[in-house]
Amino acid sequence: MAGIAVKSTNQSDKTIKGLPKNPRQSAYIYIIQLLFIFLLFSFFSFSGLELMSGLRGWVKAEGTWSKNQKSAVIQLISYSATGDALDYEKFQQALIPIMYMRKARNALQESPPNFEIASHNLKASGVHSNDIRTMSLIIVHLSWLEQIKEAIRIWELGDKEIFKLQDLAEKIQYTHNINGKNTVSPNILKQIKLIDNNATKLENNFSLVLGELGRLAKSLLNTLFATSFIFSSLISISLFKIVYSKFSKAAIAQEKLNREILIEKESQIIAAEILNKEKSLFIANISHEIRTPLNAIIGLGELLQEEITDFEHKRQLNILTSAGDNLLLLINDILHLSKIESGSMLIEENIFSLQNLLNNTVGMFEQGASKKGLYLKVEVKNALPSFVKGDIHRLRQVLFNLLGNAVKFTSCGGVTLTVSALENDRLSFSVSDTGIGIPSSLQEKIFLPFQQADSSITRKFGGTGLGLAITQSLIVQMQGNLSVESHEGTGSTFTFDLPLPETDPPQNHLLNSSSDNSIASPAVDRRQWERQKICADSTANKPAKRILLVDDSEDNRSLIQAYLRRYPHALTTAENGKEALTLVKEKHFDIIFMDIQMPVMDGLSATRAIRAWELTQQSNRNVPIIALTAHVMLEDEKKSIDAGCNFHLTKPIKKARLIDIIDNHAL
Numbered sequence: 205m206a207g208i209a210v211k212s213t214n215q216s217d218k219t220i221k222g223l224p225k226n227p228r229q230s231a232y233i234y235i236i237q238l239l240f241i242f243l244l245f246s247f248f249s250f251s252g253l254e255l256m257s258g259l260r261g262w263v264k265a266e267g268t269w270s271k272n273q274k275s276a277v278i279q280l281i282s283y284s285a286t287g288d289a290l291d292y293e294k295f296q297q298a299l300i301p302i303m304y305m306r307k308a309r310n311a312l313q314e315s316p317p318n319f320e321i322a323s324h325n326l327k328a329s330g331v332h333s334n335d336i337r338t339m340s341l342i343i344v345h346l347s348w349l350e351q352i353k354e355a356i357r358i359w360e361l362g363d364k365e366i367f368k369l370q371d372l373a374e375k376i377q378y379t380h381n382i383n384g385k386n387t388v389s390p391n392i393l394k395q396i397k398l399i400d401n402n403a404t405k406l407e408n409n410f411s412l413v414l415g416e417l418g419r420l421a422k423s424l425l426n427t428l429f430a431t432s433f434i435f436s437s438l439i440s441i442s443l444f445k446i447v448y449s450k451f452s453k454a455a456i457a458q459e460k461l462n463r464e465i466l467i468e469k470e471s472q473i474i475a476a477e478i479l480n481k482e483k484s485l486f487i488a489n490i491s492h493e494i495r496t497p498l499n500a501i502i503g504l505g506e507l508l509q510e511e512i513t514d515f516e517h518k519r520q521l522n523i524l525t526s527a528g529d530n531l532l533l534l535i536n537d538i539l540h541l542s543k544i545e546s547g548s549m550l551i552e553e554n555i556f557s558l559q560n561l562l563n564n565t566v567g568m569f570e571q572g573a574s575k576k577g578l579y580l581k582v583e584v585k586n587a588l589p590s591f592v593k594g595d596i597h598r599l600r601q602v603l604f605n606l607l608g609n610a611v612k613f614t615s616c617g618g619v620t621l622t623v624s625a626l627e628n629d630r631l632s633f634s635v636s637d638t639g640i641g642i643p644s645s646l647q648e649k650i651f652l653p654f655q656q657a658d659s660s661i662t663r664k665f666g667g668t669g670l671g672l673a674i675t676q677s678l679i680v681q682m683q684g685n686l687s688v689e690s691h692e693g694t695g696s697t698f699t700f701d702l703p704l705p706e707t708d709p710p711q712n713h714l715l716n717s718s719s720d721n722s723i724a725s726p727a728v729d730r731r732q733w734e735r736q737k738i739c740a741d742s743t744a745n746k747p748a749k750r751i752l753l754v755d756d757s758e759d760n761r762s763l764i765q766a767y768l769r770r771y772p773h774a775l776t777t778a779e780n781g782k783e784a785l786t787l788v789k790e791k792h793f794d795i796i797f798m799d800i801q802m803p804v805m806d807g808l809s810a811t812r813a814i815r816a817w818e819l820t821q822q823s824n825r826n827v828p829i830i831a832l833t834a835h836v837m838l839e840d841e842k843k844s845i846d847a848g849c850n851f852h853l854t855k856p857i858k859k860a861r862l863i864d865i866i867d868n869h870a871l
Contacts, residue, residue, distance in 0.1 A: 261335030262342070262355075263414060267466065268330050269305060270407045272298045273366065277400045280373055284392060287380040287806065288843070295373060299366065304329035306363050309356070312343045355413045362406045365399050372396060491539045494531075495834035499856040500759040502528040506859055507766055532856065537674065539836065540601075544677040550839060551681050555710050556596040558588055558623075558631075565603045566621060569611050578611065579618030586625050589706035598678045599702065605671040606635040606698050614639035617695070629705035636697040642690040650688075748772035749870040750792060754784040754807065755799040755832065760855075764797070767859045773866065781810025788814050793827050795870035798849065800833040800840075807831065808847040815848040828869050832857070 276298035283291035308325035311318040319340055326336045346352050372395055379392075505525040512518055566582055573580040603621070610619040617638025624632045642650060650672050679686045679700050690696035751773050753764050761777050768775055776791070778784040782805040784798065796814075800807035811829050818826055831844035831852040841852040850869065853861070 261331060261339040264335070265305060265326075265329070265331055265339070266407065266410055266414065268301055269362070272301050273362075273403050273407075274400070276302075276366075276369060277396060280369065280376070280396055281393065283373070284376050284396070292373070292377060299370070301329040302363075302366055309343065309359060312340055313356075317344045351413055351416045355410060358406050358410045358413065362403055362410070365403045365406065369396070369399050372399070491535050491834070491836065493834075494535055495836070495855045496757055497759070498528055498532060498535075499834070500763050502532075502856040503763040503767070503859070507763075528856070536836065537671065540674050541677075544674065544681070551598060552595045553593055554596045555591055555593050555707055557590065557709075558592050558704075559590065561596060561600060562603075562621070562623065565600055566607065568604070569607050569619075573611050573619065576611070576615065578614055578616070580611070581618070581620050583620055583622045584624070585622065588623060588625055588631070589704075591707050591709045592631070592704040593707045594702065594704045595682060598682060599704075602675050602678050602700070603633065603635075605675045609671060610635050610637035610639065610696075610698075613637065614695070626701060629703055630701050631704045632699065632701045634697055634699040636695065638695040641692040641694050641696055642688070643692045644690075647688055647690060746867060748774060749794040749866055751775045751866065751870070752778065752784060752787060752793045752796045753832075754778045754781065754796065754802070754810065756780055756802040757799070760799070760832075764857075764862070767862055771863070781805030781807055781813070784810050785813050785817070788827070789817065792825075795866060796827055796829045797832045797853075798829050800831055800835060800844065807833070808843060811844075811847045811849055825871070827871065830865060830869070 276295050279291050279295035279298060282288070283295060304325040308322040308329065311322040311325065317340070322340055323336050326339065327333060331339065342352065343356070347356070372392060376392060502525055505521050505528065509518060509521050509525070512521065562582055566580060569580055607619065607621065614637045619635065619637045622632075622634040622636065626632050652673060676686050679702070682702050684700050684702040686698065686700040688696060688698050748771075751768070753761060753775060755761050755764075755777070756779050765775060765777075776787060776793070778787055780802045781798075784796070785805070787793075788796070798807040798811055805813075811831075814827070814829065828850045829848065831841075831849040832855070833840065833844070833852070834855045836854045844852040851865070853865065
């Protein structure tokens with residue numbers, strides 16, 4: 205058998221195809237494969253989870269950016285029309301979160317990234333602290349993704365639009381300071397709206413990019429799902445279940461849907477706010493522009509009535525002044541309704557005497573009721589508080605509207621105002637008349653704007669059909685309820701109740717006990733407030749006063765000069781606030797009538813400057829300043845008082861009112 209090779213049958217010498225000969229080497233390779241798979245799994249897990257978590261934060265941040273950008277546009281449009289420093293301040297405040305976000309992005313784009321500054325600014329912009337880390341990691345570690353690059357590019361373009369908005373704001377502020385209010389060109393407003401449109405498009409594109417990133421995160425999580433399924437024997441299936449249940453396709457779709465609904469809803473709200481703001485500003489400006497010439501028409505008509513003795517000419521002048529008064533009522537009603545609809549009608553809390561309010565309000569209709577042969581009375585059913593807390597101006601306007609309607613629509617019998625105390629610090633007010641009544645089928649219609657129960661009523665009695673709509677809105681804003689009970693041909697009763705808690709009288713109530721008779725609130729200034737005419741003879745023996753009239757309208761200056769022609773007062777005129785300030789420093793005046801809206805320097809700025817100059821003088825002499833303006837809302841009066849004016853007198857100005865103020869308030 206020698207020389208013959210024998211093939212070994214030892215199983216240890218055999219090898220299996222595809223496996224290394226060394227078992228230890230085989231184990232190492234297998235472990236490396238598992239480690240690679242684990243690292244791949246970890247990468248997908250980290251990328252998907254971190255991306256999803258960070259995206260949620262950026263979705264919320266984009267919503268904040270969009271909301272504040274829209275708010276800034278609204279405030280800048282308002283500031284361009286009003287010149288109100290408060291609107292400019294609100295504009296700046298709206299941009300603060302946007303500026304913080306920009307600083308955070310710049311800090312993360314530094315080399316190396318400054319996480320501390322970025323974290324501080326993201327938190328200051330309103331981002332939740334739990335989202336800051338993942339939001340930062342997206343920009344720093346995933347900026348190589350095309351979607352992230354595009355999102356950052358859109359963000360930077362959005363910031364450029366904000367810079368343009370800030371530049372326009374500075375131009376508007378400069379224009380107001382140099383040329384006065386109401387001098388901003390329409391081109392500026394067009395630029396604001398163009399910037400808003402550009403920013404909105406960028407916001408929409410940013411949202412689309414976020415959607416693409418959401419789909420990318422979903423793809424990563426799907427890969428994680430496949431890996432988890434294949435290697436379920438090596439990696440706990442429970443981890444997959446937690447991840448998949450939290451970031452499932454349904455959850456992603458629902459979050460995207462919720463966000464789209466929220467953005468759409470906020471966009472609609474903001475668009476409505478812009479529209480209401482623009483409408484209110486337009487109506488306010490129209491009101492101002494109409495009141496200024498109307499002041500001259502009504503005033504000169506009143507002067508001519510004193511001069512003309514011919515009966516026919518007097519009758520024609522009465523028609524002229526009556527038409528002017530009716531036009532004034534229409535302007536007031538439209539302005540008030542616009543304020544209510546835009547939500548800018550504010551309810552205030554004042555401490556006031558209930559008895560004084562009732563007496564003064566009812567007293568305004570005594571003459572009109574007497575001319576028609578009607579009785580007009582107040583009935584108190586139980587003990588009423590002496591002083592209450594509520595909005596005296598709005599309550600007076602409500603009573604004025606209801607009593608005015610009752611007297612107007614009653615031809616025989618009379619009108620009764622009934623007041624009674626209810627539980628929980630509420631008071632009930634009822635205005636009853638024996639007038640024409642309202643058919644039951646039309647009683648809901650009368651509370652709609654520009655509506656009356658019957659078109660024939662408008663032809664017979666006049667009116668805009670706004671009074672009850674305004675009345676109901678004011679009562680609702682004061683947390684009250686209004687109801688009507690009426691029968692055609694027998695009369696109507698309008699009843700409302702309001703929370704008016706009893707309170708202690710103000711410390712100076714003795715000094716202010718007749719304040720309701722001094723200067724009428726512009727919000728309800730309907731010329732009938734003037735219950736007494738003051739003739740020239742009543743002031744003939746009073747000392748002459750040095751009067752400064754500041755008004756840019758030559759017609760208004762001429763009218764005041766004509767009013768004072770028969771009086772011994774010395775009148776000095778100025779065309780703007782800057783001229784007035786110079787005159788005050790050179791001469792002594794006993795009273796100043798200050799127009800508000802003027803070029804060069806407006807009336808409020810001039811008043812502040814005069815008050816500041818007075819503080820530097822040795823004398824304690826503070827000249828009374830009367831705001832003389834066509835701006836009629838309660839907030840306009842508040843601005844005048846806050847600036848340092850003593851009173852707020854609205855145009856058109858009656859001669860009797862002007863003389864009364866000079867006699868009672870000049871030094």
